[in-house]
Amino acid sequence: MSRDRDAKVLNELVRAHGETFAHEAGITLRNTPQPLYRLLVLAVLLSARIRGSVAVASARALSEAGLRDPRRMAGADWRARVDALGRGGYRRYDERTATQLGDGAELVLERWGGDLRRLRAEGDGSVPALRALLQEVPGLGPAGADIFLREVQAVWPEVAPYLDAKTLSGAGRLGLPEDAGRLAGLAGDTDPAALAAALVRAALDKHVAQECLAHAA
Template sequence: MMPAHTPKDAALKISKVLNEFGRSPLHGTELADPRSLKPRPEIVLAMALDALIKARPISHELTQKTIKVLIEAGYHDINVLSETTWEDRTMVLQDGGYNRYREQGATNLGELAKLVVERYDGDLNNLLKLADGKPHKARILLKEIRGMGDLAVEVFFNNVQSIWPSFAPSIDSRSLKTADEIGIGTDVDEIYNALEQDPMRMSWFANGLSEVRLERRQDVIEEL
């Protein structure tokens, strides 16, 4: 049984995760610069694309490559995405190495474009308004997106809290398990306080925990 963590120990580990493994939302794409992370329609749509891709059980490398290719193709622009054909989307996903799920993925992206245009007037920020800024209401609305299950919603929350502050603090369930394993614990509010209640830092930290898990670097944090 892991010994109980002390607030001081947890704070040191939180700092190490943030500084050594923390990642910007949309890391690895041209949109990752914190200066560009504003609640613009294309940024929110990019985060939805990111969540849909990352929720599938494929390698970390392939998800990163696929997201990068989707952004390079301009699919985070609802006008561009809306004008694509199923064949277009299939080829772009294939270019990203997203072969196992490319046909279903192409269908889901088409349905996403249709929903965003018809229900949210081309801007997923309108989902935030419809949800009254409340995560539990947004979760219900997000799950109307084809392919957006519980895990995808959690991944979306990890990132979108950086531009929708009312969604902070958010940490996906897989990363919260990692936080517990390395001695930080599972009190999300306590973690948020340690990060000075900064939504952007919370997003970087949540993504950092994902990196720790995916790179199997738990031992680096545990030994502090």
């Protein structure tokens, strides 16, 4: 494709499918403790082999149950966490994930005083360091760390542009350059988190890519 054609396809993708997963889960992301913690929980939920829509619904259910910060998550009864996950449809991994969320909340409290901005400071501007620190959280492996970083780049600008292997596979499905620098250049002033979310949606659903290609033609 030509650069103009690539830019048109990318703009159409972000326009139609650029909602971040945090926004879909009802999180108004800010660089403050509670939204950052809720994003961490969402990343843990999205890490399991379960539909993204179920993970998002379960993140909402945990929030509706009042489990919006690590102190409340750690202090909640294990059954309360299981029940909230169940209300979101997160049943296959609910018991294990309820334990991981409790353990993770305790880690966040003990290691970073309940404030993930301290994790950011510990990373000291290094994306690899942040990615490694995130993987210390129970239930958050490499894929989960990528999920968190793709979304948090909206409020942690030193992370941007964070376009990992999943986003680049979405670009490939659209016939776009599978190169983070070139994609960021094509996107211009587009919110990098919206760009990453749109590319992930294309990677997960071939119909998203087909639709965008048709509309951009």
